[in-house]
Each structure stands twice: as structure tokens, then as C-alpha cells.
Amino acid sequence: MMFKYFVLVCLFASASLNVQAASDEDAWQALQKAADAAHVLSYQGIFVCQSxxxxxxxxxxxxxxxxxxxxxxxxxxxxPREVFSQGGNLTIYNPKNEKIIIEKRRGQNMFPAILPTNLVAVKASYSVRTGETERVADRQAQVLLLEPKDNLRYGYRFWVDTEYGLVLKSVMFNNRNETMDSIAFSQVNLFNTVDLDWFKPKIDANKNYVMEDEIAAQADNNPSPHWVLKELPAGYRKVDQMMRTVRGKALPVTHVIFSDGLASVSLFIEPLANGAKPRVGRSVVGNTSFYSNVTGFLQITVLGEVPEATVAQIANAVVFVK
Amino acid sequence: MNEQISALIDDEIALEDAAHLMAALQANSGAAQAWSHYHLIGDAMRGTEALSPNFKHNLMQKIELEPTVLSPNAAQFNQNDVEKSDKQTAIHIASAKHKLPAAWSIAASFAAVMVVSYMVLQTQFSNNGALTQVAQAPTLQVADTIQLALAPQDVPMLVTANEQAIPEEYLMAHQASAPTASSYYIQTASYSK
Structure with missing residues (x-):
């Protein structure tokens, strides 16, 4: 008799687990659709960005x-800053005093294309679950919660258009459920023309247009003889390394970027200049955490839109080699 | 020649033996150039900070930001020909006011002495209630004097140990290479400079 009950309970439990797994898979698929939709749809509208x-x-x-x-x-x-993106290459027209500075950048996660199209890294560090259906920008939206599996990253809530899959609203929140950052369409619609007459900046004939003067960064493929990285915080991997000029620094600084698929952290390594005061400290301002310390004769500076524990762990992963 | 100059910089040639090099450095512009190049290379390898490219600009900006000091001396200078008209009497009064900071600094020194002596008194007689109370009476005045003596900009900012503002130059570098979706539009670091 007892045995029968046990089997029944087991069957019931495994069935509900299956249901759970299926709904997780559905949610990941919805997220994948949202990641793709932002790239392959043509849309226009107005969104409000708050940080x-x-x-x-x-x-x-x-x-x-x-x-x-x-x-x-x-x-x-x-x-009136204007950001133009063509296949991931950004040109930014940035008004500064009487000039317009033209900046070139790589674009990667511009709203509503916040999610990477490859979600493998995200799946390793976050779990997803389906929430309510709500109305955003006059559209019906399904809420998808992307929750961190640990305290090394912030969580996200996405409102995804139930019909087209476009992300209509995105909120980043911390472990106390406080909003760190949010972007939401207040108005959006799709269009299907392919002319490009709109793809040009509003030129102001009275202003000077100048290219950004500094050579911002160069790829750095030489492993440094003076430092190595030991264990990184779970889920983070190195995605880029470069040498860059930083304002007020005589020598170029090594800049290493880490990402868990959604959140990014910057690590800066530079030799401690003779007589310069080493900087040791930490702070959290808005959604950005900052940590700096010294190892050997290297000044380490780490910052990113992640919890404080993550920047501290990355700073402490740098080991000085004589 | 250049090898010898390099050796001199590295302390491999004794100064006494380098007289001919010194002469060469003065006579020969090529040698002098090598001398400064080797120093520059040495500085770069040791990481000694050179002046930043914008040094002059930054310095001038800092000077611009300095508050204008209305010097009391200048006011005193005019004092002799002050009593000529009513208008200038006003200047006279103003110049008398300019003398105040000197008096305040004396007051501040006095106050400091009082604080120290009070602290000494208090530790010595902390068991003796009556004496402590006597000693406390002047401190109230002392506190007032200190407040007068310290101009607001002299009060040190209270910064919690280990808490730092995020250095703007690194925040800008981070946002340039690893932007978040909102940092394309909202620059928390000041881009105006």
C-alpha cells in the first residue's frame, strides 16, 4: 500500500517537473524570439530611457x-545627440559646445536589441520565468523575468510584444528588487518601406563637425609579462583586451572587458607611476560599482554595471608576476 | 660616443672620468640630443609620468577656477587718501572689514590653544565634576570662535574612508567600449570636457 502511494507521488512529481521544464523552455524560446525580432523587424517609435x-x-x-x-x-x-547604426557600426554626432564631435563606436546592445542573439552564456548564469501579460505603448506584452542564479549580476524584466516579439520595455533590478535602469517604448509601430532617405544626420550649417581626436583604443594581443588572471567570478569571461589612452594618463592603459552575456565589466591595469599615490577604494554610484587596489607595482581599477562583489572579485583575480 | 653617454646615465662611468663627455655634451648638439633622448627613454621605461599633453590647458583651467582673492593689502594701500569724501569713507569702512580675517586667525589660534588646554584639563580632572564644569564654560565660546574663524571653504570635506567617487576618465573609457543600452543616450560621466 505504502509502495503504491510512493509510486503515485513519484509520478506526480516527475510530471510537474516536466511541466516546469517545458515552461522554462517556452520562456527561453520567447526570449530568443525577442532577441531576433529587434534585429529583423522594421519599427519606429519613441522610448524613454532612465538611469x-x-x-x-x-x-x-x-x-x-x-x-x-x-x-x-x-x-x-x-x-540633440544622434546615434546612427549600420550593421553594428555606430556613428555618433555628439554636440559639444559650438562643435559637433563625430565618434565611431561598435554597437552591440542598443535598445530594443538588448539581448544577445546567442543566449548560451545567458542561460548559464540566469534563469527565466514567465510573468503576467501587461499593456505597454498600446501593445499587449508578455513579461519575462530573467533572474540571476547568484549575487554576481543584476536581474532583468522584459516586456515582450505578444504578437511580434519585440522588447517593448526592459528593466534592470538588483537583489532588493530596486530598479537600477529602465528603458521603455511609449509609442511604437512597424513599417515595411525600404527607402533610406531618413538615414542621415540633421546637419547644422553653423557648427563645425570634427572627428573625435583621440585614438581611443588598439587591440592588445600581447600577453603582459607582469600579470595573469586567476579565477574569475562565475559566468564571466574575457571578451576583449586593448590598449587605450585614458585622459590624464601619460602612458596607455590596458583595458580588459568581461561579460556574462548581458552585464559588462571593465578592468584597467597600469603601472603605478613613480611617486603617484596608489588608489585604493570602492563605491557604488547608481547602477555602477567601482573597485580599485594595487598589486605589485600595478594599479588595478574595475568598474561595471554589476554588484560590488563582482568588481571586487575581478580586481582580486589579477595576480602580479615579477 | 652615444654608448658612453648611455653608460654615464646608467652610472657605469664615474663622474671624474666623464669630463670629456661633459665637454662633448656642451659642444656637440647631437650628443646633447642623445643625452635627452636617453633620459626620456629611461623615464618612459620606469613609468615616470611625463606632463600630460593637455598640461598647459588643464593648468590654465585650474587657475581660472581659483576664487578671486580680494586682497586686504590693496584696501589698506588706499587708506591714506580715504577721508576725502563720503564715498571714500565707505571704502574706509570696507577696508576695516577686510582686516577682520587677521583678527579671526588670531582668534582661531587662541581657540585652538583653549581646546587643547580644555582637553588636557578634562583628562586630568575627569573625576572631579566641579572642575570639569568650570572648564566647560569657555569651550562654548571657543566653539563659536572656531565657527567664525573658519570660512566655509576651509572646512574639510568629510569623506568616509575607502569611499571614492568613480574616476570619470575610467567611466568614460568603460562606456565607450562596453556600453549599456542606456549609456548610448545618458552619459553619467561628464562628456563636456
Whole structure:
């Protein structure tokens, strides 16, 4: 008799586990659809971006013509900064005093394409679950919660258009469920023309357009003889390493970038200049954590939009080699 | 020749034996150039910080930001021809006011002495209630004097140990190479400089 009950309980438990696994898989698929939709749909609208005390409205137009993506993002509040993206190459027109500075960057996670199209790394560090259905920007949206598996990263909540899969709203939150950062469409619609007459900056004839002067960064493939990285925080891996000039520094600084698929952390390593005061300290300002210390004759500086424990672990992973 | 100059910089040639090199450095511009190049290379390898490319600009900006000091001496200079008109009497009064900081600094020194003596008194007589109370009376005044003596900009900022502001130059570098979705539009670091 007891045995029968036991079998029944086991069957019931495994059935509910299966249901759980199936719904997880569904949620991951929905997230994958959201990651792809932001690249392959053509849409325009206005979204509001909020980080700490700052809020900016941005007008976006994104077009995919079957081969390449084009997008124009114009900041509507304050300085009329314009960000143009063509297949991941960014050109930023940044008004500064009487000039417009033209900056070139690599674009990777611009709203609404916040999610990487390859979710393997994300799956290792976050779990996903389906929430309510809510209305955002006059559209029906399914809430997907991306929760960190540990305290080394922040969580996300995505509102995904139930029809087209586009991310309509994204919120980053900490372990106390406080919002760290949020971006949301207030108005959005799809379009299907492929002309490109809109893909040009608003030129102001009274201003000087100048290219950004500093050579920002060069790839750095030489392993340094003076430091090695031991154990990194779980889920983070090195995605880039470069030499860059940092304002106020006489010598180039090594800049290493780590990512868990969503969050990024920067590590800066430089020789401690003769007579310079070593910087040792930590702080959390808004969504950014900062940690600096000294190992051997190296000044270590780490910062990123992650909890304090993560920047501290990365700083302490740098080992000085004589 | 250049090898010998290099050796001299590295302390491999004694100064007494280097008289001919010194002469060469003065006479020969090529040798002088080598001398400064080797020093530059040495500095770079040791990581000795050279002046940043924007040094002059930054320095001038810092000077611009310095508060203008209204010098009391300048006011005193005019004092002799002050009593000519009513207008200038006003200047006279103003110049008398400018003398105040000197008096304050004396007050501050006095206050400091009082604080120290009070602390000594208090530790010595902490068991004796009556004496402590007597000693406390002047401190109240002392506190007032200190507040007068310290201009607001003299009060040191209280910073919790180990708490630091995030250095802007690193934040900018981070946001340039590893931006978050909002940092394309919101620059928490000041990009105006």
C-alpha cells in the first residue's frame, strides 16, 4: 500500500517537473524570439530611457532590408545627440559646445536589441520565468523575468510584444528588487518601406563637425609579462583586451572587458607611476560599482554595471608576476 | 660616443672620468640630443609620468577656477587718501572689514590653544565634576570662535574612508567600449570636457 502511494507521488512529481521544464523552455524560446525580432523587424517609435537621476526620450527608426540593419536614434531631451547604426557600426554626432564631435563606436546592445542573439552564456548564469501579460505603448506584452542564479549580476524584466516579439520595455533590478535602469517604448509601430532617405544626420550649417581626436583604443594581443588572471567570478569571461589612452594618463592603459552575456565589466591595469599615490577604494554610484587596489607595482581599477562583489572579485583575480 | 653617454646615465662611468663627455655634451648638439633622448627613454621605461599633453590647458583651467582673492593689502594701500569724501569713507569702512580675517586667525589660534588646554584639563580632572564644569564654560565660546574663524571653504570635506567617487576618465573609457543600452543616450560621466 505504502509502495503504491510512493509510486503515485513519484509520478506526480516527475510530471510537474516536466511541466516546469517545458515552461522554462517556452520562456527561453520567447526570449530568443525577442532577441531576433529587434534585429529583423522594421519599427519606429519613441522610448524613454532612465538611469539613476537621468531621463531621456529617444526617437528611434530601425530598418532591416533583408541584408543589413540601419537605425537612427535621436535624443529628444537636452543636447540633440544622434546615434546612427549600420550593421553594428555606430556613428555618433555628439554636440559639444559650438562643435559637433563625430565618434565611431561598435554597437552591440542598443535598445530594443538588448539581448544577445546567442543566449548560451545567458542561460548559464540566469534563469527565466514567465510573468503576467501587461499593456505597454498600446501593445499587449508578455513579461519575462530573467533572474540571476547568484549575487554576481543584476536581474532583468522584459516586456515582450505578444504578437511580434519585440522588447517593448526592459528593466534592470538588483537583489532588493530596486530598479537600477529602465528603458521603455511609449509609442511604437512597424513599417515595411525600404527607402533610406531618413538615414542621415540633421546637419547644422553653423557648427563645425570634427572627428573625435583621440585614438581611443588598439587591440592588445600581447600577453603582459607582469600579470595573469586567476579565477574569475562565475559566468564571466574575457571578451576583449586593448590598449587605450585614458585622459590624464601619460602612458596607455590596458583595458580588459568581461561579460556574462548581458552585464559588462571593465578592468584597467597600469603601472603605478613613480611617486603617484596608489588608489585604493570602492563605491557604488547608481547602477555602477567601482573597485580599485594595487598589486605589485600595478594599479588595478574595475568598474561595471554589476554588484560590488563582482568588481571586487575581478580586481582580486589579477595576480602580479615579477 | 652615444654608448658612453648611455653608460654615464646608467652610472657605469664615474663622474671624474666623464669630463670629456661633459665637454662633448656642451659642444656637440647631437650628443646633447642623445643625452635627452636617453633620459626620456629611461623615464618612459620606469613609468615616470611625463606632463600630460593637455598640461598647459588643464593648468590654465585650474587657475581660472581659483576664487578671486580680494586682497586686504590693496584696501589698506588706499587708506591714506580715504577721508576725502563720503564715498571714500565707505571704502574706509570696507577696508576695516577686510582686516577682520587677521583678527579671526588670531582668534582661531587662541581657540585652538583653549581646546587643547580644555582637553588636557578634562583628562586630568575627569573625576572631579566641579572642575570639569568650570572648564566647560569657555569651550562654548571657543566653539563659536572656531565657527567664525573658519570660512566655509576651509572646512574639510568629510569623506568616509575607502569611499571614492568613480574616476570619470575610467567611466568614460568603460562606456565607450562596453556600453549599456542606456549609456548610448545618458552619459553619467561628464562628456563636456
Amino acid at each position: 539613476g537621476q537621468h531621463t531621456k526620450s529617444v526617437e528611434i527608426k530601425h530598418m532591416f532590408n533583408g541584408q543589413q540593419e540601419y537605425s537612427r536614434n535621436v535624443v529628444l531631451d537636452g543636447a
